[in-house]
Amino acid sequence: MDLATRLKSAIDARRNDLIALTQALIRIPTLNPPGRNYREICDFLAAYLSERGFTTELIRAHGAPGDSETYPRWNLVARIEGARPGDCVHFNSHHDVVEIGHGWTRDPFGAEIDGDRIYGRGSCDMKGGLAASVIAAEAFLDTCPDFAGSIEVSATADEESGGYGGVAYLAEQGRFDPTRVQHVIIPEPLHKDQICLGHRGVWWAEIETHGRIAHGSMPFLGDSAIRHMSAVLSEMEETLYPLLLGKQTEMPVIPEGARASTLNVNSIHGGAPEEGADYTGLPTPCVADRCRIVIDRRFLIEEDLAEVKAEITDLMERVKTQRPSSRYEIRDLFEVQPTMTEKGAPIVRSTAAAIEAVLGREAAYVVSPGTYDQKHIDRIGRLKNCIAYGPGLLELAHQPDEWVEIEDMTDSATVMALVLAELLGS
Numbered sequence: 001m002d003l004a005t006r007l008k009s010a011i012d013a014r015r016n017d018l019i020a021l022t023q024a025l026i027r028i029p030t031l032n033p034p035g036r037n038y039r040e041i042c043d044f045l046a047a048y049l050s051e052r053g054f055t056t057e058l059i060r061a062h063g064a065p066g067d068s069e070t071y072p073r074w075n076l077v078a079r080i081e082g083a084r085p086g087d088c089v090h091f092n093s094h095h096d097v098v099e100i101g102h103g104w105t106r107d108p109f110g111a112e113i114d115g116d117r118i119y120g121r122g123s124c125d126m127k128g129g130l131a132a133s134v135i136a137a138e139a140f141l142d143t144c145p146d147f148a149g150s151i152e153v154s155a156t157a158d159e160e161s162g163g164y165g166g167v168a169y170l171a172e173q174g175r176f177d178p179t180r181v182q183h184v185i186i187p188e189p190l191h192k193d194q195i196c197l198g199h200r201g202v203w204w205a206e207i208e209t210h211g212r213i214a215h216g217s218m219p220f221l222g223d224s225a226i227r228h229m230s231a232v233l234s235e236m237e238e239t240l241y242p243l244l245l246g247k248q249t250e251m252p253v254i255p256e257g258a259r260a261s262t263l264n265v266n267s268i269h270g271g272a273p274e275e276g277a278d279y280t281g282l283p284t285p286c287v288a289d290r291c292r293i294v295i296d297r298r299f300l301i302e303e304d305l306a307e308v309k310a311e312i313t314d315l316m317e318r319v320k321t322q323r324p325s326s327r328y329e330i331r332d333l334f335e336v337q338p339t340m341t342e343k344g345a346p347i348v349r350s351t352a353a354a355i356e357a358v359l360g361r362e363a364a365y366v367v368s369p370g371t372y373d374q375k376h377i378d379r380i381g382r383l384k385n386c387i388a389y390g391p392g393l394l395e396l397a398h399q400p401d402e403w404v405e406i407e408d409m410t411d412s413a414t415v416m417a418l419v420l421a422e423l424l425g426s
């Protein structure tokens with residue numbers, strides 16, 4: 001039997017373990033916000049992995065956003081050493097899940113099995129991927145006990161809220177230093193035959209227009225910040241949106257609509273603050289002296305963040321020329337540089353070869369429209385040899401009745417085991 005076949009039968013022999021592990025993980029409701037049961041899931045995995053020979057460490061991200069005595073930000077890093085020196089392959093999964101939301105017909109934390117699917121919040125994003133990587137490591141360790149280097153498995157907090165209490169914290173502690181870890185796979189749900197090389201960039205900003213308050217019956221005595229903002233939005237429609245649509249990237253972003261630069265206005269608010277639903281009074285007549293929008297600009301690897309920001313400043317200046325009384329402020333809220341691992345990188349090459357060997361078809365290369373924890377591994381960890389690869393359909397993430405297919409998990413676990421064999425020798 002060749003190695004791929006042996007690894008495949010080692011995974012098949014663990015099919016029930018894989019199902020049980022996925023179910024156990026789903027049944028720990030690690031809701032974020034606020035960050036529930038992080039310690040419980042880390043303790044559970046630490047016990048599971050220590051039984052299989054891993055050294056485990058629980059690391060709390062003290063002082064990270066959201067970290068408190070009630071909701072501590074716990075992370076788990078498990079490591080196993082091979083027989084000889086060599087590279088370290090690291091599987092990083094986030095253990096947090098988003099809110100349940102409405103529209104479920106299954107128990108969100110029941111991990112119900114129906115046909116070849118396991119249902120539950122986090123099944124697809126990404127406890128199925130976490131379980132698949134653990135089983136892949138187990139099958140590899142059994143099949144190739146004499147391997148070189150080391151394997152790490154981490155389960156980290158807060159990916160859904162930016163990753164600052166998770167991968168960013170670990171990266172700051174040097175956990176993703178290229179002298180310590182050489183290859184990283186993040187088993188996010190990106191389809192079992194696709195390799196995700198990276199993501200687009202992000203800039204969030206708040207734009208505020210300023211006017212002057214006056215009585216609403218005599219608006220000519222004031223200066224409406226809402227009308228100034230309306231001019232800003234018209235200018236965006238007329239000049240900025242067409243400009244962004246014309247910028248197309250060479251990055252293989254999916255879905256295809258995200259191959260252009262995009263801009264979303266997340267929110268708009270002007271004038272008096274909104275009252276609660278239980279307030280029964282009438283509003284007062286005032287000219288709005290402030291109007292704010294929050295923009296979410298996603299940019300391409302071909303673009304420069306300074307130019308992206310200058311587009312908005314130029315636009316605001318054009319509006320100001322037409323409306324001399326208007327004033328504005330722009331506040332940066334959040335920014336992430338785009339990242340894309342090269343196709344020639346060792347982790348990409350060995351995963352592509354493993355996909356072909358296991359699934360009998362060529363791997364597709366994709367880039368994510370939004371960011372995920374790869375940003376911290378790249379920017380803080382300075383580690384470029386990183387991809388996202390894992391079971392499940394991205395479209396199901398954060399949806400009601402989220403599920404993961406068992407065959408997707410066994411197939412991608414086989415791919416991951418084969419990647420270990422390729423990178424750590426057999």
Ligand SMILES: [Zn+2]
Binds near residue numbers: 125159189
């Ligand atoms: Zn995820």
